[in-house]
């Protein structure tokens with residue numbers, strides 16, 4: 501690691517975060533906290549996650565709530581995600597119901613961008629909706645640095661990541677985070693060496709200040725975490741970042757071809773933040789920007805190319821959007 505990355509890793513990594521809900525809730529003051537769950541067809545896992553979160557938003561009068569709202573941002577689900585999330589107690593927002601002047605685009609980045617206009621939090625906590633054996637302790641741990649220190653704008657979780665591939669009969673205690681280890685960490689070490697100390701740069705569990713989130717573009721699809729991480733570093737330096745140990749994170753592990761598409765989106769977000777590439781938010785606000793990506797599948801004895809368009813246009817910073825609309 502660079503000396504700066506080493507310094508940051510030692511000073512801003514909480515290996516055993518001890519912030520309790522009881523201790524943090526009174527520290528909130530007037531700060532509002534929104535938990536956002538992006539969800540695309542997560543009917544099998546969304547309800548247990550929302551149920552586990554519910555006591556954080558309704559402590560039964562014993563103390564002020566740590567969390568002010570739990571919102572599922574639905575990404576065009578065609579299963580029972582919305583119904584089950586709502587029945588479990590979440591407020592459900594469909595992507596087409598917020599920032600309605602924009603035609604909804606596919607992808608995780610789109611719903612995270614729209615969540616800024618759907619929730620009221622000064623601090624947002626993002627959690628994936630495919631988590632298994634979810635521990636609500638993720639939330640106070642992620643909020644700890646943001647509610648007790650002024651510097652961080654983005655707090656990332658890190659964890660042990662089991663890998664479960666049922667079709668292959670594979671279940672192991674390690675091995676998850678395949679795109680992190682094979683693409684994101686190598687690319688980040690090349691384009692932003694000081695970020696080498698971030699243990700889980702792609703992790704979907706993180707918390708951030710609204711002020712930061714509204715000031716930066718949102719990369720499309722699975723590039724969103726990469727874009728936010730680099731932009732937080734570029735705008736606030738390493739001290740704008742922190743990371744907390746969340747223990748273990750089990751989720752649905754996708755197949756290799758799906759991770760290939762994810763990788764191309766992550767690479768687009770990283771490359772767009774290097775000198776050789778104009779920033780897509782300025783370069784092409786339209787939804788037209790995309791790159792062609794070819795993968796190969798074997799049909800009987802023949803290998804066949806499968807080409808698809810990977811969107812690269814980023815959503816503009818919400819603040820600049822509002823400023824231009826106000827003019």
Ligand SMILES: O=c1ccn([C@@H]2O[C@H](COP(=O)(O)OP(=O)(O)O)[C@@H](O)[C@H]2O)c(=O)[nH]1
Nearest residue numbers: 538539540575606607608611628629630754
């Ligand atoms: O178009 C999409 C793709 C994903 N997601 C959500 O984003 C999170 C992370 O996606 P996924 O689990 O596919 O990524 P992985 O964890 O496998 O890398 C999950 O809650 C998904 O439901 C979404 O809201 N819209």
Ligand SMILES: O=C(O)[C@@H](COP(=O)(O)O)O[C@H]1O[C@H](CO)[C@@H](O)[C@H](O)[C@H]1O
Nearest residue numbers: 676677678679680702704722725753754
């Ligand atoms: O970290 C990773 O390598 C990928 C894939 O994880 P697995 O190999 O399926 O455990 O998962 C992450 O990547 C996505 C893109 O950034 C995030 O959106 C997901 O939340 C995160 O799970």
